[in-house]
Amino acid sequence: MTRRTFLGMPATAPPGVGHLRGAESFPAAARRGLADPQLRRNLRHATTTIRAKSGGVIAELPDWEQLRAAGAAIKADTLARLPELLEQLEARVTEAGGVVHWAADAVEANRIVTDLVRATGVDRVIKVKSMATQEIGLNEALVAAGITPVETDLAELIVQLGGDRPSHILVPAIHRNRAEIREIFLREMPGVDPTLTDDPTALAAAARRFLRQTFLSTPVAVSGGNFAVAETGTLAVVESEGNGRMCLTLPQTLITVLGVEKVVPTWRDLEVFLQLLPRASTGERMNPYTSMWTGVTPGDGPQAFHLVLLDNGRSAVLADEVGRQALRCIRCSACLNVCPVYERAGGHAYGSVYPGPIGAVLSPQLTGIEDNASLPYASTLCGACYDACPVKINIPELLVHLRAEAVESHRRPTAESIAMAAAAYAMDHPRLYAAGQRAARLSRFAGRRGRGLPPPLNGWTGSRDLPEPPAQTFRDWWADR
Amino acid sequence: MRIALFVTCLADTMFPQAAIATVRLLERLGHEVAFPQGQTCCGQMHVNTGYQRDAVPLVRRHVDVFDTYDVIVAPSGSCVGSVRHQHAMVARRAGDERLAGRAESVARRTYELSELLVDVLGVTDVGAYYPHRVTYHPTCHSSRMLRVGDRPRRLLSEVRGLTLVELPAADQCCGFGGTFAVKNAETSTAMLADKMRHVLATGADVCAASDASCLMHIGGGLSRLRTGVGVVHLAEILASTEQAATSRAEILGSTEQAATSPAANRPAARP
Numbered sequence: 001m002t003r004r005t006f007l008g009m010p011a012t013a014p015p016g017v018g019h020l021r022g023a024e025s026f027p028a029a030a031r032r033g034l035a036d037p038q039l040r041r042n043l044r045h046a047t048t049t050i051r052a053k054s055g056g057v058i059a060e061l062p063d064w065e066q067l068r069a070a071g072a073a074i075k076a077d078t079l080a081r082l083p084e085l086l087e088q089l090e091a092r093v094t095e096a097g098g099v100v101h102w103a104a105d106a107v108e109a110n111r112i113v114t115d116l117v118r119a120t121g122v123d124r125v126i127k128v129k130s131m132a133t134q135e136i137g138l139n140e141a142l143v144a145a146g147i148t149p150v151e152t153d154l155a156e157l158i159v160q161l162g163g164d165r166p167s168h169i170l171v172p173a174i175h176r177n178r179a180e181i182r183e184i185f186l187r188e189m190p191g192v193d194p195t196l197t198d199d200p201t202a203l204a205a206a207a208r209r210f211l212r213q214t215f216l217s218t219p220v221a222v223s224g225g226n227f228a229v230a231e232t233g234t235l236a237v238v239e240s241e242g243n244g245r246m247c248l249t250l251p252q253t254l255i256t257v258l259g260v261e262k263v264v265p266t267w268r269d270l271e272v273f274l275q276l277l278p279r280a281s282t283g284e285r286m287n288p289y290t291s292m293w294t295g296v297t298p299g300d301g302p303q304a305f306h307l308v309l310l311d312n313g314r315s316a317v318l319a320d321e322v323g324r325q326a327l328r329c330i331r332c333s334a335c336l337n338v339c340p341v342y343e344r345a346g347g348h349a350y351g352s353v354y355p356g357p358i359g360a361v362l363s364p365q366l367t368g369i370e371d372n373a374s375l376p377y378a379s380t381l382c383g384a385c386y387d388a389c390p391v392k393i394n395i396p397e398l399l400v401h402l403r404a405e406a407v408e409s410h411r412r413p414t415a416e417s418i419a420m421a422a423a424a425y426a427m428d429h430p431r432l433y434a435a436g437q438r439a440a441r442l443s444r445f446a447g448r449r450g451r452g453l454p455p456p457l458n459g460w461t462g463s464r465d466l467p468e469p470p471a472q473t474f475r476d477w478w479a480d481r
Numbered sequence: 482m483r484i485a486l487f488v489t490c491l492a493d494t495m496f497p498q499a500a501i502a503t504v505r506l507l508e509r510l511g512h513e514v515a516f517p518q519g520q521t522c523c524g525q526m527h528v529n530t531g532y533q534r535d536a537v538p539l540v541r542r543h544v545d546v547f548d549t550y551d552v553i554v555a556p557s558g559s560c561v562g563s564v565r566h567q568h569a570m571v572a573r574r575a576g577d578e579r580l581a582g583r584a585e586s587v588a589r590r591t592y593e594l595s596e597l598l599v600d601v602l603g604v605t606d607v608g609a610y611y612p613h614r615v616t617y618h619p620t621c622h623s624s625r626m627l628r629v630g631d632r633p634r635r636l637l638s639e640v641r642g643l644t645l646v647e648l649p650a651a652d653q654c655c656g657f658g659g660t661f662a663v664k665n666a667e668t669s670t671a672m673l674a675d676k677m678r679h680v681l682a683t684g685a686d687v688c689a690a691s692d693a694s695c696l697m698h699i700g701g702g703l704s705r706l707r708t709g710v711g712v713v714h715l716a717e718i719l720a721s722t723e724q725a726a727t728s729r730a731e732i733l734g735s736t737e738q739a740a741t742s743p744a745a746n747r748p749a750a751r752p
């Protein structure tokens with residue numbers, strides 16, 4: 001077991017590996033989602049349904065607000081003493097017969113997992129849906145090493161077979177409808193019945209047949225983890241299909257990749273999260289499948305267990321006093337489902353495996369603001385995400401914080417920064433400010449009216465009329481009365 | 482009571498009628514309104530776009546101008562939100578703890594119009610008359626940052642002649658978001674389209690709100706589509722009386738008709 005110290009040496013996630021950076025800015029990438037009526041319908045339907053369902057089961061709990069506060073407090077405490085808890089976790093996992101690996105970034109994590117799989121001699125692994133392995137681009141790394149990863153979560157499988165990228169944390173194929181899914185299966189799924197219809201039951205049955213065969217013939221599995229209990233060394237995965245449980249119990253070797261922020265101090269802490277997560281996320285009272293394991297048990301389940309603790313920028317996030325609250329995230333996706341921007345633009349617009357409001361704050365922190373500078377602006381600051389978040393991450397506050405970082409990261413002045421400085425100067429000089437108001441009014445009377453604002457503000461008047469210019473400002477009215 | 486008006490830069494420049502209505506309303510209720518002259522802008526645009534350093538002098542100006550008043554009112558949820566949730570933050574980030582403390586003190590004395598009326602002045606019936614079918618957009622900052630709750634609706638429900646119609650998906654953002662409407666113009670337009678669809682579905686004559694920015698956005702969209710449905714600030718409704726309505730109709734004649742009655746060419750979008 002090699003051990004690298006990474007805590008206290010914050011570095012951002014490396015470029016060129018994994019999926020935290022998009023090729024385009026948010027406004028450019030959003031254009032495709034906005035122009036796709038099928039996607040818009042799918043998203044509206046899915047988010048509206050899940051919002052209603054989640055709202056219903058949350059309303060059943062009289063102590064929801066206390067639960068949220070407890071969840072936030074446990075996570076804040078965890079982050080405050082993360083090094084100590086991770087060491088405790090390492091000790092307990094090791095005692096229970098597991099092997100712990102520390103990965104400073106995506107490159108290192110991919111290498112560790114690839115080497116572990118190679119050592120088993122197999123060329124195919126089954127996977128439980130995992131955000132961490134998507135984040136580091138593990139599938140691509142495995143393929144490059146001649147190993148075939150097979151996703152076993154139904155939606156994740158659809159995305160994988162479709163050569164596509166997930167667009168939602170919880171429902172990765174939210175952007176696909178069943179006709180599209182049928183086509184993907186017919187084209188890509190080995191041994192599929194050519195008379196397959198787009199009936200959801202038939203589609204699920206086809207996937208099940210394919211997955212059963214794969215489960216029974218693949219001795220190595222790779223998973224993520226929802227929680228890791230420091231006091232006992234227990235790992236937990238919650239899911240709703242049972243495919244995860246198959247991956248966690250059937251193979252001989254299990255490799256779990258876990259973001260370091262997923263640790264919780266004690267077993268009792270799970271009580272809070274196992275209530276918060278399903279209600280906020282799928283709108284269920286309880287997760288259909290909650291699997292927990294501690295190291296290895298001779299004669300039962302995987303006989304080799306590896307835990308890869310992943311940093312990949314998390315220490316950098318932790319180092320930022322305002323920003324670190326993003327590490328409380330339990331990936332429930334509630335913020336996506338209430339976000340009006342996500343609902344229109346779709347998950348791909350965020351260019352990262354973490355879409356929606358949490359993606360808009362987490363991705364730029366993991367990569368460094370320079371590489372995702374448009375994301376903190378992909379919000380109206382309406383605050384719906386903050387109200388929905390089961391661990392009370394103040395996403396609007398974080399967005400504003402990151403916008404300031406984005407602005408201050410510019411070495412040279414931009415057109416915007418010059419305009420903003422000029423506006424601030426005028427606003428700090430009331431005479432100048434009043435003169436500016438008059439000038440704006442005059443220029444509008446002088447022919448701009450009806451044609452809207454000049455660039456770059458014409459984005460606004462492209463679809464909206466400015467109101468009729470008032471005859472006088474309030475200031476003038478007050479002076480005249 | 483002596484009440485200082487924080488007019489907000491947008492209302493001052495583009496929506497003076499909302500601020501004028503606020504003055505008329507408060508004076509009608511027997512209060513004295515002061516308009517501190519040095520005020521300009523709370524700096525929300527700068528803060529929300531990332532220019533927190535540029536906002537520091539604006540925060541200082543705002544605090545200096547309003548520090549001597551016991552009660553301050555603004556006809557804008559988002560600007561009050563900025564005063565309450567951003568001013569101290571901006572000052573602290575700049576390392577000015579003293580300014581942060583003063584900003585917190587000013588923030589404690591600053592109210593959004595419906596808060597002032599209901600909580601401080603203790604009125605819900607302000608004696609208004611507004612004979613129209615109205616739908617109310619609660620606006621994100623009023624409802625989520627300030628938690629004004631049902632205060633605007635309680636005020637509206639006491640207005641004589643007014644029919645309040647429920648806005649579907651009222652809590653959804655209209656898509657303005659300040660610089661968001663410029664930086665992400667297309668997403669903003671898509672959000673606005675849904676808001677307009679919901680407004681039209683109510684069959685209301687006007688859509689009301691308590692924030693000039695949202696009104697400018699929604700009103701701009703409704704106007705572009707020639708829907709014949711207008712927007713109005715809550716203060717304007719609360720300020721209008723039977724007497725004012727009559728004299729206004731006499732002066733403006735048909736213009737008033739066109740502006741406030743359901744236009745014949747409005748799409749038949751009732752549910």
Ligand code: SF4
Pocket residue numbers: 328329330331332333334335336358385388389390391392393
């Ligand atoms: S930020 Fe909050 S609401 Fe969003 S996914 Fe994370 S825990 Fe859920």
